[in-house]
Amino acid sequence: MGGQCRLWAVNVGYGRERLAKVAYEQLKKLCYAPLTQSHEPAIRLAEKINSLLEDDYMMFYSNSGSDANEVAFKVIRQYHQQNGEGTRYKMIARYRAYHGSSLGALAATGQALRKYKYEPLTPGFLHVAPPDPYRRPKGQSIEAYNLARARDIEEKIIWEQKETIAAVIMEPFITGGGVLIPQPTYVQEVERICRKYGVLLIIDEVICGFGRTGKLFGHQHFGIRPDVITMAKGLTSAYLPLSITAVRKDIYEKFKASDGYSHFRHINTFGGNPAACAVALENIKIIEEEGLVQRAKDLGIQLLHDLQDLLELPYVGDIRGLGLLVGIELVEDKVSQKPAKEERVASIIAACKANGLIIGKNGDTVEGYNNIITLSPPLCCTDEDLDFMVAVLKRVFATHV
Numbered sequence: 001m002g003g004q005c006r007l008w009a010v011n012v013g014y015g016r017e018r019l020a021k022v023a024y025e026q027l028k029k030l031c032y033a034p035l036t037q038s039h040e041p042a043i044r045l046a047e048k049i050n051s052l053l054e055d056d057y058m059m060f061y062s063n064s065g066s067d068a069n070e071v072a073f074k075v076i077r078q079y080h081q082q083n084g085e086g087t088r089y090k091m092i093a094r095y096r097a098y099h100g101s102s103l104g105a106l107a108a109t110g111q112a113l114r115k116y117k118y119e120p121l122t123p124g125f126l127h128v129a130p131p132d133p134y135r136r137p138k139g140q141s142i143e144a145y146n147l148a149r150a151r152d153i154e155e156k157i158i159w160e161q162k163e164t165i166a167a168v169i170m171e172p173f174i175t176g177g178g179v180l181i182p183q184p185t186y187v188q189e190v191e192r193i194c195r196k197y198g199v200l201l202i203i204d205e206v207i208c209g210f211g212r213t214g215k216l217f218g219h220q221h222f223g224i225r226p227d228v229i230t231m232a233k234g235l236t237s238a239y240l241p242l243s244i245t246a247v248r249k250d251i252y253e254k255f256k257a258s259d260g261y262s263h264f265r266h267i268n269t270f271g272g273n274p275a276a277c278a279v280a281l282e283n284i285k286i287i288e289e290e291g292l293v294q295r296a297k298d299l300g301i302q303l304l305h306d307l308q309d310l311l312e313l314p315y316v317g318d319i320r321g322l323g324l325l326v327g328i329e330l331v332e333d334k335v336s337q338k339p340a341k342e343e344r345v346a347s348i349i350a351a352c353k354a355n356g357l358i359i360g361k362n363g364d365t366v367e368g369y370n371n372i373i374t375l376s377p378p379l380c381c382t383d384e385d386l387d388f389m390v391a392v393l394k395r396v397f398a399t400h401v
């Protein structure tokens with residue numbers, strides 16, 4: 001049993017024969033077509049994603065979340081050039097966020113140890129702190145704190161000279177950086193700031209997308225309208241590699257001039273493989289037929305409720321989450337809130353594994369902030385799975401006081 005569907009990807013769970021079947025059937029029919037042209041599964045998938053986003057986006061297909069974010073950065077830099085604002089090239093991202101392993105996506109990533117020894121990375125990426133409500137200054141209200149973190153982005157835009165800022169990239173909820181849940185007003189304020197300064201907003205839905213947080217897409221919790229949305233993982237539930245960079249139609253319009261310079265000059269041999277697109281369509285069908293988005297929402301409420309007892313332990317500082325994205329922050333003690341020692345975190349993970357429960361840890365690797373136990377089971381998990389998960393966690397945590 002897995003409390004972690006392995007890198008937050010297998011949203012519909014393992015062993016889905018219908019996904020294997022559609023891949024097989026599609027490979028027999030058409031195994032490959034480069035996306036310099038298009039093919040039927042790619043078109044059908046683009047239409048489906050647009051209906052889910054309830055908006056008008058153009059899809060660019062690649063193979064991984066990192067690819068999808070690289071495409072987003074390139075599209076946005078080119079867009080600003082073709083929109084007469086070629087000075088806009090800088091991207092603002094957040095500390096603690098993870099956006100991928102390639103040079104641009106890693107530059108956007110805000111986890112120092114992941115970058116250490118690979119720098120210099122792609123230039124032009126700046127960082128601000130995300131809201132981490134558990135660690136907000138004593139006495140500051142959660143609302144004021146969230147707004148202050150959004151204003152950090154505005155300050156960054158102003159101090160860096162607003163005409164140089166191309167985009168803000170963020171996950172709706174920081175996932176691999178420690179499961180940080182902002183107030184809706186934070187994200188709404190970031191969107192407002194972006195609009196005010198002509199800065200585009202990229203939302204990285206690589207983990208939050210496809211039901212994980214109890215909405216189909218994480219940003220749908222906030223009623224915002226991203227300019228670019230990147231997705232991977234849950235798009236195919238990891239049965240085959242596929243990612244999407246969804247670009248709002250009005251941005252795409254700037255790529256249509258027939259001057260030989262204006263199209264998006266980016267080739268990806270394997271991106272949008274017909275079998276991967278067919279699997280994505282079938283995967284979405286499963287999510288819809290089995291009501292897995294609602295299931296993630298309901299199970300998430302139950303899971304957070306069932307785990308509350310753990311807060312009585314002296315080393316459990318915070319339990320937070322949304323849908324089936326849950327983090328348990330371990331500390332040395334609740335007053336200092338110092339991150340728990342690596343050995344305690346590792347020992348809990350090992351004990352859970354020995355009891356048949358696979359969980360992960362996350363956060364930022366610098367300064368010991370790798371102290372958040374993460375739970376992200378498949379969205380199809382049963383009530384019994386959930387009870388098992390909670391029982392193991394309670395047993396293991398009790399032996400680690």
Ligand code: PLP
Pocket residue numbers: 007063064065066067069098099100101171175176204205206207232233
């Ligand atoms: N964005 C987020 C939020 C991620 O969590 C990840 C991977 O974990 C990526 C991007 C990169 O995806 P990939 O590993 O498919 O390149």
